[in-house]
Amino acid sequence: MSVVTTIDAETGVTAREVNPRKRKIAPYLLIAPAIVMLVVAMGYPLGWQIYTSVHHYGLAQQFGKAAEFVGVDNFTTLFSSSTTWMVVIRSLVFCLVNAGLTLLIGLGAALLMKAVHKAVRLTIQIAMLLAWATPVTAAVTIWIWLFDWHHGVINWVLSHFWPSMVHFNWLGTPLGFYSVATLIVVWMSVPFVAFSIYAGLTQVPDEVMEAAQIDGATAWQRLTKITLPLIRPVLMIVALLQLIWDLRVFTQTRMLQDYQDPLNVDLLGTYIYRMGIGQSDFSMASAFSIFVLLLTIAVSWFYVRELIKEDN
Amino acid sequence: MPSTQETTAQETTTGQLGIATGGPVLKEGVSLRVRRIGKVLLALSGVALALIWAFPVYWMVSSSLLSNTTLGKSTPTWFPSSGTLNNYRTVLADGRFFDALSVSLRVTLLTVFVVLIFAFLAALAISRFKFKGRKGFVLALLFIQMLPAEGLFIAQYKMMANAQLLNSVIGISVLYIAAVIPFTVWMLRGFVAGIPAELEEAAQIDGCSPTGAFFRVTFPLLAPGLVASGVYAFLQAWNEFTVALVIMQEPTSRTLPLWLRAFVEGSRAREIDWGAVMASSTLVAVPVIIFFLFVQGRMTSGLVAGAVKG
Numbered sequence: 001m002s003v004v005t006t007i008d009a010e011t012g013v014t015a016r017e018v019n020p021r022k023r024k025i026a027p028y029l030l031i032a033p034a035i036v037m038l039v040v041a042m043g044y045p046l047g048w049q050i051y052t053s054v055h056h057y058g059l060a061q062q063f064g065k066a067a068e069f070v071g072v073d074n075f076t077t078l079f080s081s082s083t084t085w086m087v088v089i090r091s092l093v094f095c096l097v098n099a100g101l102t103l104l105i106g107l108g109a110a111l112l113m114k115a116v117h118k119a120v121r122l123t124i125q126i127a128m129l130l131a132w133a134t135p136v137t138a139a140v141t142i143w144i145w146l147f148d149w150h151h152g153v154i155n156w157v158l159s160h161f162w163p164s165m166v167h168f169n170w171l172g173t174p175l176g177f178y179s180v181a182t183l184i185v186v187w188m189s190v191p192f193v194a195f196s197i198y199a200g201l202t203q204v205p206d207e208v209m210e211a212a213q214i215d216g217a218t219a220w221q222r223l224t225k226i227t228l229p230l231i232r233p234v235l236m237i238v239a240l241l242q243l244i245w246d247l248r249v250f251t252q253t254r255m256l257q258d259y260q261d262p263l264n265v266d267l268l269g270t271y272i273y274r275m276g277i278g279q280s281d282f283s284m285a286s287a288f289s290i291f292v293l294l295l296t297i298a299v300s301w302f303y304v305r306e307l308i309k310e311d312n
Numbered sequence: 313m314p315s316t317q318e319t320t321a322q323e324t325t326t327g328q329l330g331i332a333t334g335g336p337v338l339k340e341g342v343s344l345r346v347r348r349i350g351k352v353l354l355a356l357s358g359v360a361l362a363l364i365w366a367f368p369v370y371w372m373v374s375s376s377l378l379s380n381t382t383l384g385k386s387t388p389t390w391f392p393s394s395g396t397l398n399n400y401r402t403v404l405a406d407g408r409f410f411d412a413l414s415v416s417l418r419v420t421l422l423t424v425f426v427v428l429i430f431a432f433l434a435a436l437a438i439s440r441f442k443f444k445g446r447k448g449f450v451l452a453l454l455f456i457q458m459l460p461a462e463g464l465f466i467a468q469y470k471m472m473a474n475a476q477l478l479n480s481v482i483g484i485s486v487l488y489i490a491a492v493i494p495f496t497v498w499m500l501r502g503f504v505a506g507i508p509a510e511l512e513e514a515a516q517i518d519g520c521s522p523t524g525a526f527f528r529v530t531f532p533l534l535a536p537g538l539v540a541s542g543v544y545a546f547l548q549a550w551n552e553f554t555v556a557l558v559i560m561q562e563p564t565s566r567t568l569p570l571w572l573r574a575f576v577e578g579s580r581a582r583e584i585d586w587g588a589v590m591a592s593s594t595l596v597a598v599p600v601i602i603f604f605l606f607v608q609g610r611m612t613s614g615l616v617a618g619a620v621k622g
Contacts, residue, residue, distance in 0.1 A: 023441075030437035031449060033430040034493050038456060041490030045467030052467070112358050120358040126605075127362035130369045133604030135551040137569035138597035141576055142372045145586055153371065153388045187368065248460035251553040255573060258580075269462035269554070276466035277558055285466045293463040300458040307454060 046293075053286040074287040084271075084288070091247065091267045094178060098185045098249070099242040105186065106193025106238070111223070113194065114201045125195075132191035140255040143184045147171070171259040178265070184252045189245065193238050200234035201227065233310060240303035244296060268292050369601070376400070376591040383586050399591035403575070409595060411564060412571035416550060418481045419567060423488040423549040424542050431493050431541060432534075435500035440509070450498075457494035461554040469558045479565035484556060488549045496541040503537030504530070543607050550600065572596050 053074055055067035078084050109128070113121045134142075146154050149169040158165035170176040204227055212222050228235070250269030257270060266274060272292065276285030375383060377395030403409060438446055468487055469478075477483030507530050515525035553569045560566055566574060575592045579585050 024443070027437040027441035027443040027446070030433040030441075034434040034497060035449075037426075037430060037486070037490045037493055041468065041487045042456065042459070042464060045464050045471050048470060049464065049467040109361060112354065112361065115354050116358045117355060120355050120362075123362045124358055124365075127364075127366035129605055129608060130601060131365050133601040133608075134369060134597050135569060135600050137551070137553050137572045138372070138593040139368070141572060141589060141593045142368045144576075145375065145590060146368060146371060148584075148586070151384055151586065156388055187365070190365075244458050244460075248462060250460075250462050254554075254557070258573070258577065269460065272462050272466060273558075277469070282466060282470065289463045289466060293459060296458060296460055296463065297455060300455055303458065304451065304454045 110197035
């Protein structure tokens with residue numbers, strides 16, 4: 001962050017005098033509105049959440065009884081439940097599979113965009129933009145229709161190869177449910193990854209690649225020994241962003257749950273939703289929310305470090 | 313598809329390259345053919361990738377034009393040649409779409425307006441001033457930007473319930489503004505930092521006040537950054553589902569994404585009318601897609617200039 005500070009050092013030299021005290025409080029006045037918004041909409045709820053997570057908050061408290069302090073009891077209850085652990089493990093696996101697939105396909109698409117003729121590249125880019133721009137609720141609705149067990153086009157295609165796929169109810173089994181959710185997430189996320197990596201690839205100088213080719217490097221060697229190391233910063237940032245985003249997947253799973261007995265397919269977000277909004281168990285929901293926030297911050301830490309590194 | 317001219321041109325270059333490095337002349341013809349086949353295969357897989365990625369959107373629009381009887385046939389109808397706009401009439405008939413549109417517009421415009429002002433002021437502070445706590449503020453922004461809505465929405469729900477702001481445009485806008493501010497500040501900071509302070513100083517030497525120099529010189533140069541941030545805030549607020557789901561539970565206060573889900577739910581009570589459902593998806597998605605395609609060049613350059621480079 002080196003670009004920043006010229007003005008206050010140099011205004012002294014310019015024609016007009018600026019009151020130094022005014023200079024001092026000005027930045028605080030400028031960030032005040034943003035800070036007020038963040039404190040009101042996030043700070044206060046966060047405080048409430050921490051408070052609630054260490055208190056017993058049940059039905060009686062709904063009617064005004066003071067909540068009783070219980071220390072870490074809520075956390076102990078929460079994490080001695082195998083349901084909770086199943087949700088955590090499922091979410092981690094879901095996150096890794098989704099982020100991995102997205103990165104692989106995104107990288108492949110970016111390399112393809114670099115390799116093909118301009119017209120083909122433009123076609124890919126427009127198609128990807130369509131997926132990127134589709135609002136998530138609309139995207140989920142479309143995919144539910146594509147996967148519809150009765151009239152969906154996917155079952156129609158698959159039934160030509162596997163006759164048993166006629167009328168296969170995708171959302172009726174956990175594995176089918178996660179497959180559909182994964183397809184939606186990957187379809188929506190690949191464009192951002194592909195565009196970012198493609199932007200990185202255009203920065204790789206052609207001379208380097210030509211030199212390597214003349215020296216006899218195979219295409220695979222050029223990819224793994226030159227291209228990937230050169231675009232490592234971009235790869236790191238999109239990978240970390242993808243991990244964070246796929247950990248917090250909510251809209252897709254929540255909307256797909258409308259179609260399936262929801263109890264055994266919860267991921268982090270829908271689990272909180274069920275406890276908090278569904279069962280009004282605010283203590284448990286708060287305790288688990290804090291766990292999710294900590295988990296996110298742990299992953300974000302690497303991301304922020306990369307960003308700061310890029311920034312310097 | 314690649315034009316033949318360009319393909320040959322490229323191959324000649326590679327061919328020459330092979331000769332220049334003393335590549336075995338005998339193999340030249342074979343490797344040329346292999347290369348050409350490779351090129352064609354790559355182009356074909358590129359087109360296949362594009363078709364797969366665009367298909368869901370095409371299928372949505374196509375299905376929205378077909379009747380439920382046609383969609384229920386055992387073989388899919390690939391081209392909506394017998395298409396009508398009947399499904400749209402069905403969807404728009406009860407007016408709920410327009411209620412949701414109005415809620416979405418009010419929430420989004422309020423969010424964009426406030427975010428632009430607040431984020432701009434904060435971006436100015438962190439890129440033009442040195443002050444105690446600056447680094448902490450920037451770090452906090454970066455972390456807050458990554459926080460998942462699901463990690464806070466129960467608490468936000470309770471807060472809005474206590475403040476009597478459930479189902480209100482103001483209530484949800486406050487949450488959206490706070491959710492969007494961190495990233496927009498970070499993005500705008502890049503733009504402000506990209507404008508040399510010397511420009512302002514020059515204007516001051518020419519007799520402008522610092523404020524005047526700022527508004528006459530720096531501010532106009534910031535327009536692309538403000539547009540990019542505004543577009544970002546707009547898309548976030550317009551498409552948001554998670555927070556809206558808990559805050560806007562009344563049927564009359566639904567935003568467009570909630571209306572879409574409710575419409576599908578309502579259709580599920582009977583046998584799903586997929587034509588109408590796809591028409592409602594199209595109504596939600598297509599304006600956003602057109603807007604996105606229109607602004608995306610500016611957007612991505614903004615994202616890159618502001619967020620990645622700095």
